[in-house]
Amino acid sequence: MALRLGVWTVCLAAVAASLLPVVPTDNWWIRALDFPRLQVAMLLAVAMPGAGWLLGWWRGATRVLVAAMAGALALQLAWLWPYTPLHPVQVKLAGACRAGQRLSLVVANLQEDNSGAGRFLAEVRRVDPDVVFVVEIDGRWADALAPLEGRYPHRVVHPRDDYWGLAVYSRLALVEPEVRHLLSDYVPSLRAGLRLESGAVAWFHGLHPKPPLPGTGTGQRDAELLLAALAVREAGLPAVMAGDLNAVAWSDTTALVQRVGGVIDPRIGRGPYVTFPTWMPSVLRVPIDHVLFTPAFDLLGLERLADIGSDHLPLLARLCMMQAAGVPTVSAPAAREGDMARARAVIREGREVAARQPVGD
Secondary structure (H helix, E strand, C coil), X not given: CHHHHHHHHHHHHHHHHHHHHHCCCXXXXXXXXXXXXXXXXXXXXXXXXXXXXXXXXXXXXXXXXHHHHHHHHHHHHHHHHHHCCCCCCCCCECCCCCHHHEEEEEEEECCCCCCCCHHHHXXXXXXXXXXXXXECCCHHHHHXXXXXXXXXXXXXXXXXXXXXXXXXXXXCEEEEEEEECCCCCCCCEEEEXXXXXXXXXXXXXXXXXXCCECCECCHHHHHHHHHHHHHHHHHCCCEEEEEECCCCCCCHHHXXXXXXXXXXXXXXXXXXXXXXXXXXXXXXXXXXXXXXXXXXXXXXXXXXXXXXXXXXXXXXXXXEECCCCCCCCXXXXXXXXXXXXXXXXXXXXHHHHHHHCCCCC
């Protein structure tokens, strides 16, 4: 009896975890279910035959349960399918690129209480990117990253002791760099133009919004991401949005950001490139670190870097600016009817929540 009850509990929980994220809410405990879609899908695939065998296929209730699990699995796979090699890629690999049009970028959440910078510095030396964007840096981390300054003469370093520090190190000249507070005076982001060797400028938006945590909804995270996406759309210039976005690649929020900003996710058609948390087996990790870009760029390569001692893996993207304006070489997701109104409503609600919260919460 206890075994049957346990099987029913696990199976119904997996079905509920698949259905609840459909609810249009920013409640943290529902939006948190966006993250483990891959893991829930694997649980459903394994549990379906087990439930049939343990509960008895001849029972009508068992068949109803298994049918519900099959529907839940289909729903999960519909979300996950774009992030498999079975799906067409959103952006193909470029065959060639002139040196002056290349842009390589490493993004990394260094984890403020990480014990050392040696492994990260070694990875940066190995892949030799044009730009390095890091978050969760305090004064100790800023000192530890000083060796980058010789190779990257252009930089903005904004350390904080509360997990919201960030910095960009660039060998490309920075145009009008600024630390901004898109939603509130507490959470910073970074915007800067990157002047490529060709003279063209790509606008970089470095982000690290609030994560969904117990007692905190996703409204502020979603609003900050959509504010950046709207800025990209309204500028109409070559741009990159990158960082620890605290949103999984397959979430409705990330899809809306893509459509609003007209930005491409190089993961689509290639795989999930899971990055967090490193202390769990790879199969239990999720993709929350991103490099999204406008169709002015083609992709030269996307790579997860080695473990640097953080709870995140760094992400490396190599891009080629095929043109500064005009007809794009690839197509970004188009905004659907109602997307702009929805984005502005989310931003309005996020601002209201941020205004009510004490600074630092």
